[in-house]
Amino acid sequence: MTPSALPLLDQHLRQIDSFPSQVRRLFHGRGQCFAGLEHITVDWLGGQILISLFKEPEAEFIPALCELVESWQATPLWQNNVRSVLLHHRSRPDCELQVLSGTFSAQQTVVENDLTFLLDLGNKQNNGLFLDMRYGRSWVKSNAQNKNVLNLFAYTCGFSVAAIAGGAKQVVNLDMAKAALSKGRENHRANEHDLSKVKFLGHELFKSWGKVRKFGPYDLVIIDPPSFQKGSFALTKDYKKILRRLPELLSEQARVLACVNDPSVDSQFLIDEMAQQAPEMIFVERLDNPPEFKDINPEASLKSLLFKRGA
Numbered sequence: 001m002t003p004s005a006l007p008l009l010d011q012h013l014r015q016i017d018s019f020p021s022q023v024r025r026l027f028h029g030r031g032q033c034f035a036g037l038e039h040i041t042v043d044w045l046g047g048q049i050l051i052s053l054f055k056e057p058e059a060e061f062i063p064a065l066c067e068l069v070e071s072w073q074a075t076p077l078w079q080n081n082v083r084s085v086l087l088h089h090r091s092r093p094d095c096e097l098q099v100l101s102g103t104f105s106a107q108q109t110v111v112e113n114d115l116t117f118l119l120d121l122g123n124k125q126n127n128g129l130f131l132d133m134r135y136g137r138s139w140v141k142s143n144a145q146n147k148n149v150l151n152l153f154a155y156t157c158g159f160s161v162a163a164i165a166g167g168a169k170q171v172v173n174l175d176m177a178k179a180a181l182s183k184g185r186e187n188h189r190a191n192e193h194d195l196s197k198v199k200f201l202g203h204e205l206f207k208s209w210g211k212v213r214k215f216g217p218y219d220l221v222i223i224d225p226p227s228f229q230k231g232s233f234a235l236t237k238d239y240k241k242i243l244r245r246l247p248e249l250l251s252e253q254a255r256v257l258a259c260v261n262d263p264s265v266d267s268q269f270l271i272d273e274m275a276q277q278a279p280e281m282i283f284v285e286r287l288d289n290p291p292e293f294k295d296i297n298p299e300a301s302l303k304s305l306l307f308k309r310g311a
Contacts, residue, residue, distance in 0.1 A: 001057035003064040005036025010068055019044055019081050023110035023117070024292060025131050030054065031295035039091075043131060045119060046110045047083040050127075051100075054090045062087070069100050086121065095123050109190070113138050115161055116190040118183065128156045128183055132293045132302045133224070136257065139287055139306075140222065141166035143255070147219040150174070150212065150249065152205060152242070153233075157184025157198075159222045164193045171198050172215045178202035206238070209245060217251040224259040235262055236269070243277035247309075256281060256307040263300035270305050281307040 012027050012034075024044050029037035039055035051065070069085050072078050084102030089095065108119040108127075112134060119127045140149075140159050144166035151159045154173035161184075163171045175181055181200045188198055201211055223242060225233055239260070246256065258270050267286055274281050287304040295301035 001039050001053070001055065001061050002036045003058065003060045005034070006061075006064055006068055008034050009037055009040070009042075010071075013042065013072065014075075016077070018077070021111070022046075022114075023112050023129070023131065025290075026292070028293050031293060031301065033294055033296050045108050045121075045127075047081070048102075048105065048108055048121070049082055049085045050088060050121070051086065052088040052090050056089075056091050066100060073101060090125065095125050097121060097123050113141065113162070115141075115165055116187070117156075117158065117161070118186050118190055120183070128180075129158055130155075130261075132261070132289055133158065133259075133304070134290050135287055136224075136259065136304045137162040139304075140220070140257070144168040144220065148172075148216070148251070150216070150218040150221045152221065152223045153225045154184060154200075155180050155224075157181065157187055157200075159224070160184060160198060161187050161191055161193070163220070164188065164197060165191060168220075169197065170215065172201065172212065172218075173199060174201040174203060174205060174208065174212060176202065176204045206241065213249060216249050217254070218249055219251050219254050221246065221249060221254065221256045222259075223256065235260065235265060239270075240273050240277050243273055243281075246278045247280060250309055252309065254309045255284075256309075257287075257304060258307060259302065259304045261302045263297075265303075266299040267303045267305060270303065274307055280309055282310070284308050 026044050027042035029040040032038050041052045043050040084104050085100040087098040087100050106122050108121055110117050110119060117129050119129060121127050137158055141162040144163040147168050149163045149168045149171040151171055151173045154175040157173050160171040160173050173184060181202050188195055199215060260270060271283050284306040289302050293301060
């Protein structure tokens with residue numbers, strides 16, 4: 001990232017004449033569409049602007065960026081709507097969050113697709129909601145009516161919130177991070193959901209098949225694993241283990257939303273592994289990503305693939 005590329009960012013953000021009513025990405029440099037800005041993103045979080053750096057920039061970059069922020073804040077749009085501007089150093093070991101201006105709120109409530117989510121902003125890698133999965137959550141909300149849903153690698157239960165909002169009869173969330181599941185429970189409460197329909201299993205998947213099977217069979221299974229989780233999950237090796245055991249979890253008309261967000265792993269990996277490990281599952285389609293996540297190479301972006309059981 002170089003200071004000479006910042007006019008591109010300035011031009012992009014000055015084209016905004018009003019901020020969205022719901023949480024959105026405003027600038028997506030990681031799609032490689034803006035030369036010199038490949039490692040920066042800007043998100044609108046309902047009054048707070050979050051600028052994230054995914055690589056340590058040149059020494060002159062951050063002072064030049066701060067000058068830009070000052071110029072943006074002089075505009076009526078920012079003066080009237082922006083409570084704070086935050087700079088998140090994602091590449092640093094402590095994931096330092098720097099307050100560039102305004103009043104910082106570590107707890108931030110945002111709205112997506114008319115659902116409420118609670119974010120935790122601070123010195124941590126992720127804040128609780130992956131914005132590129134917006135269409136995936138919307139699809140689940142539209143297709144969960146009367147379904148028994150399994151949400152693997154649930155994190156803060158975004159898919160679960162969408163499923164219950166869409167009329168699911170039950171959602172089982174599994175994630176080894178119990179703190180993330182606790183935030184998921186808060187997300188459900190924020191949407192006034194009936195928690196008797198929601199299960200939270202704080203376990204490591206490969207040691208918990210019996211617990212998962214107990215609440216099945218499932219009409220919809222969502223698989224959205226991390227690309228790598230030290231000591232517990234390596235994507236290309238472990239994904240196939242999940243797919244191999246899928247049939248024992250599924251109802252006869254089940255659908256599976258299988259996702260991968262590793263730039264080095266393409267859609268065909270999932271299609272081929274599903275055909276080999278669970279041949280009764282038929283590939284249906286790849287869900288679109290939101291337009292603000294444009295990528296020069298679509299296979300490097302989020303892949304959300306839909307499969308169905310049987311013909």
